[in-house]
Amino acid sequence: xxxxxxxxxxxxxxxxxxVISIDSTDVSSxxxxxxxxxxxxxxDAASSSDVATASVCSPNGESxxxxxxxxxxxxxCYKKNDHWSSCNQTCEPNSMWTADGWVTxxxxxxxxxEIRxxxxxxxxxxxxxxxxxxxxxxCYKKNDYWFACNQTCDPNSMWTEDGWVKTDEAVWDCGExxxxxxxxxxxxxxWLLRLLSR
Numbered sequence: 001x002x003x004x005x006x007x008x009x010x011x012x013x014x015x016x017x018x019v020i021s022i023d024s025t026d027v028s029s030x031x032x033x034x035x036x037x038x039x040x041x042x043x044d045a046a047s048s049s050d051v052a053t054a055s056v057c058s059p060n061g062e063s064x065x066x067x068x069x070x071x072x073x074x075x076x077c078y079k080k081n082d083h084w085s086s087c088n089q090t091c092e093p094n095s096m097w098t099a100d101g102w103v104t105x106x107x108x109x110x111x112x113x114e115i116r117x118x119x120x121x122x123x124x125x126x127x128x129x130x131x132x133x134x135x136x137x138x139c140y141k142k143n144d145y146w147f148a149c150n151q152t153c154d155p156n157s158m159w160t161e162d163g164w165v166k167t168d169e170a171v172w173d174c175g176e177x178x179x180x181x182x183x184x185x186x187x188x189x190x191w192l193l194r195l196l197s198r
Contacts, residue, residue: 001014004169012160012161013161057069057070057071057128058070058071058077058086058087059071059072059087060072060075060086060087060088060089061086061087061088062086062087063084063085063086064077064085064086064087064115065077065079065083065084065085065115068115068116068117069116069117069128070087071087072087074089075087075088075089076088076089076091076114077114077115077116078091078110078111078112078113078114078115079110079111079112079113079114079115080109080110080111081110081111085115091110091112092104092110092112093108093109093110093111093112094106094107094108094109094110095109095110096109116129116130116131117129118133119131119132119133119149120132120133120139120148120149121133121134121149122134122137122149122150122151123148123149123150123159124148124149125146125147125148126139126147126148126149126177127146127147127177130177132149133149134149134151136151137149137150137151138150138151138153138176139176139177140153140172140173140174140175140176140177141172141173141174141175141176141177142171142172142173143173147177153172153174154166154172154174155170155171155172155173155174156168156169156170156171156172157171157172158171
């Protein structure tokens with residue numbers, strides 16, 4: 001279990017340890033990609049294998065049809081057509097990329113629908129989806145490396161085998177997480193990008 005001073009051994013099973021990371025070379029175009037950034041670890045202890053999401057978010061200009069998320073803060077995954085979606089800061093339906101850069105055309109080139117990850121179920125990470133499938137739940141911050149969908153957030157609650165238990169110390173930050181509108185989001189993305197560069 002990850003505690004304030006690092007990893008500690010417990011007498012109970014805390015991790016399932018099933019590998020859920022996605023090898024992008026094995027993902028077909030019609031796959032239902034559902035991804036969670038479930039890394040309850042310090043930045044120094046983390047590696048790219050710890051965070052399934054880190055290796056799959058697309059850089060600007062590259063296809064995000066499968067990843068449905070963008071590595072750069074402020075970028076969104078926009079649909080061009082049924083075969084291509086791309087990470088860009090904005091989307092203009094009549095723009096076309098040429099050797100001279102973006103040019104405006106007389107015809108519609110981009111669909112410009114925003115492609116997003118599916119909303120996260122309760123208890124799952126919502127760091128990248130930024131939304132919760134349960135309309136009564138919100139995406140709450142635990143720390144800089146974990147955000148989860150829950151109906152409420154109590155700073156002194158910890159999830160155990162027996163459910164939520166009260167602790168003497170604060171476990172959750174409990175700030176509501178919206179990536180594009182908070183300073184914490186920049187910290188999360190900086191951390192993810194550091195993992196990508198390793």
